[in-house]
Amino acid sequence: IFELMGNYARQQFFTLLDANTIFVKESFALPEKLALPQLSDPIDKSLYEREASMNKFEQRMIMAIAALENVHFWHRNLERGKGFYLNGYQQNHYPDFIIRTFKGTTILLETKGDDRDNEDSRRKNELGRRWAEKAGEKFKYFMVFDTKEVSNTHTSKNILKVLGDL
Numbered sequence: 001i002f003e004l005m006g007n008y009a010r011q012q013f014f015t016l017l018d019a020n021t022i023f024v025k026e027s028f029a030l031p032e033k034l035a036l037p038q039l040s041d042p043i044d045k046s047l048y049e050r051e052a053s054m055n056k057f058e059q060r061m062i063m064a065i066a067a068l069e070n071v072h073f074w075h076r077n078l079e080r081g082k083g084f085y086l087n088g089y090q091q092n093h094y095p096d097f098i099i100r101t102f103k104g105t106t107i108l109l110e111t112k113g114d115d116r117d118n119e120d121s122r123r124k125n126e127l128g129r130r131w132a133e134k135a136g137e138k139f140k141y142f143m144v145f146d147t148k149e150v151s152n153t154h155t156s157k158n159i160l161k162v163l164g165d166l
Contacts, residue, residue: 006090010123013089017130024134028084030075030098040076051076057146058096058111061156065099065109068164074099077108084108086131093124095141105166108132108141109159114148125152140166 016022030047038053045066054062054076065071075098077083085092086108095108108128112121121143128141129152142162143153154162 009089014130017134022087024131030084034078045071045073047073047075052078054096057113057156061109061111061144061159062097064156064160065097065163068160070101070103070164070166072100072102086127088123088127090123093127095128099163101163101166103166104138106139107163107166108139110141110143112143112145112153114146117145117148117150121150 013022034048034050034052036050036052039050040053040059042050043059043063043066058076062074062076066074077095077098079094083094084098085094093110095110097107097109097111099107099109101107108131110124110128125143128143132139132141142159143150144156144159145153146156149155
């Protein structure tokens with residue numbers, strides 16, 4: 001029953017999205033200050049003096065992204081109810097990072113360990129890609145696995161080329 005409900009919710013969500021009944025609307029502003037229980041080490045080009053803690057893969061990824069010349073700033077998006085999210089048909093999705101380039105492109109980046117190739121990741125990737133489609137050419141969404149090649153996603157190595165060109 002839950003699988004049938006989920007499939008129906010997905011179908012209705014994307015039908016309404018295609019019909020422009022559901023649409024992308026600018027409604028989020030980054031806070032001036034963050035109050036975080038656990039802080040990460042300082043990393044170049046962070047929007048804030050310190051960002052929320054992250055796992056080793058996330059930290060390695062954002063350090064490589066921050067080293068790209070075209071990256072103006074990045075932010076470790078906050079989780080559940082505190083950060084930017086994409087409204088979904090089953091649950092909201094809070095991408096790991098918000099990145100801004102000097103050309104004005106805003107990028108949502110979701111990092112995944114290679115063991116996270118599952119239905120939840122596929123739903124998040126589909127939602128993020130459709131959001132970017134509807135939001136316009138200055139908005140991008142990418143899901144990044146460490147080394148595993150997964151359909152419609154990137155690996156930690158090839159995403160740097162893509163981001164470097166934005």
